[in-house]
Amino acid sequence: MDATRTDIIIAGAGYVGMATAVALKSSAPHLGVTVIDAAPAGVWRNDTRASAIAAAASRMLDKLGCWQSILPEAQPINEMVVTDSRTADPVRPVFLTFDGEIEPGEPFAHMVENRLLNASLREKADKLGIVFIEGAPVHGFEQGDNGLTVRYGDEESLVARLLIAADGVKSRLRDMAGIKTVNWEYGQSGIVCTVAHERPHNGRAEEHFLPAGPFAVLPLKGNRSSLVWTERTADADRLVKEDEFVFDAELEQRFGLKLGELRVEGPRKAFPLSLTLARDFIKPRFALVGDAAHGIHPIAGQGLNLGFKDAAALAETIVDADRLGLDIGSIAVLERYQTWRRFDTVQMGVTTDVLNRLFSNDNVPIRALRDFGLGLVERMPRLKGFFIRQAAGLSPTAPKLLQGQSI
Template identity: 85%
Template sequence: MMAERSSTQNQSTDIVIAGAGYVGLATAVALKFSAPHLSITIIDAAPTGLWRNDTRASAIAAAASRMLDRLGCWDAIFPEAQPITEMIVTDSRTSDPVRPVFLTFNGEVEPGEPFAHMVENRVLNASLRNKAEELGVSFIEGAGVNGFEQGDASLTVRYPDGKSLRTRLLIAADGVKSRLREMAGIKTVNWQYGQSGIVCTVTHERPHHGRAEEHFLPAGPFAVLPLKGNRSSLVWTERTADAERLINEDDFIFEAELEQRFGLKLGELHVEGQRKAFPLGLTLARDFVKPRFALVGDAAHGIHPIAGQGLNLGFKDAAALAETVVDADRLGLDIGSLAVLERYQTWRRFDTVQMGVTTDILNRLFSNDNIPVRALRDLGLGLVERMPRLKGFFIRQAAGLSTTAPKLLQGQPI
């Protein structure tokens, strides 16, 4: 059933955002918070309230936390957010009795400011939705965009029941398999890794003390990410056939396989809620914009989760696009013109390609059991461990802190 809130009877709106995931919501909030006079409508194909069933969690980098704080969302998130106080990296086989630690990171980028927090997706979504509604963003849910038609001064967006909206700018935030990207004729660079990421939450007997762990195993990285309480979120990479087998095993066998990789340092383990597997690949859009059309989040780029940067790249898109549009609006420019949107594309494309290539290389380097390659990468990890300044640089990069970042990611208003 299609639900509409904040009626769109005037049949026109300044901006339409297709997709009510975290990046779509963050884009809407950033735009409306910074330019309250702009009318914004979110159209989402998912049924109303489906997001409440999302049992996953996400790593929110320090820069994204600053943005969420600036937008008035962080106060609702913080009580449920688990700071990452330390991170360790190991490289071993599943059968190895000992996993030597090659690299450790202190979790702070500034005194009292962790480089990242773990936040459950339902908490993040609720905060962004509540803020969007408070600011006056309109929602049309249970109905995806059927198509759109380009005009000289506007674009017409069509959705079910023969309804349509005229808009000055359409933003596609509809995921890595974006239908709108395809409708716009934007090509992608795409390949699959033959791997799937198993995602689940586990409870354990002993506290994690905020420590995150990334174990590089022959099939791919196995990440243990701390949640509030004696709970952790897992991102477990396996070859696709093995991932499908594991997902379909009963709880006893699944937890036994999990224990082999997780170990017993936190005591007895139990899977909490659902376990799911997602195919992993690299998808990069060749263009981020067309006239009156822009891609954000996974619609623009889908990368391997090895560095935990997927969602944070999307938040960078949201901050950069909001700053581009708001600046243009204040100057009296057409917010949907290609000249305006190309600033956003120039700002974001190099960073996105760079991160996509980096995660691709890291995955290929660490997801194998070649002895010479293993010796070389372990030597490299050991050298980084002995270079505090280089470690500091890496942790600030992971935190998204940069003087060239969009203002919101620096905690500044647009």
């Protein structure tokens, strides 16, 4: 490889883009992999959010050699409880509980701070010799006979056999490729912040279904929790701009005082929520992964884990094709990836959409119906076991990395 050519370019250095790069380079060291990111170097260190890493994703990270450095700071989710109530209700009855283990000693998910996740992936990428180009947005790309030319930064260019877009839900590269999307706004925003509390959470996660949307409390290391608090967009925008007294009062009303006094740590931000599904995941020499392919409601906490499934499936598709001597950027090769991932993605998008519409309202007959359904699931251990394994991302048809196997 010379300085103007590589095999694979990944546009976007978020978690999914980095996981894709590491999975490819770990499994096929001879492939040249370059990551181009629009953000300046080091910006990722300012990410104060946290993510739920499902068991399948942690198996993949372990196989890639990243999980060992993450695990000491990862908080296992030992229990998950679901309630359904109004904001002012003095008691929130628990309708559904999940034991956090899918196997003895293996929780169905861990909570990991985003900066730690990114740091581990970047450290591994450096060791593998993955090339980074940061602070350089991609301006465009053109197809050639045996590759495509990607233009980035200050009129620089690089020729590759495949371009992977991992540049987020508002992907510019997706638009450049002419890929249309199915999209609608929910009129909701998710307020994200970290809260410190007096008493330990004991690894218990809670999801309170309130009329405006779910209020999720997710345990972090120490006496801290990550919140994903869904409100109507106008209310969310107002809340994040309020002074500490008003915000804390609204927070306490929803969080309660079972864990003692609360204190918000770091910034509080609101992110508009929508459903975005790409109509195609591929074009010749071009593939979408992560939020560039699908943006879903956070009600089930599966957004990042869907992206890790994309990374594992695309890496396996490319590596298998390369071993057979096939053109890794051909539409015939990439079609396997699209077939593998599109149905699962659409299914999860529809599921989260239905759940949000079912639970983000205060209609009395609908509340009675959904509470009956939750109670029914609570009394069926096998069905609960099925749901917890689905949430953990474990499936016989999952890519090898998600099963803890090498490609």
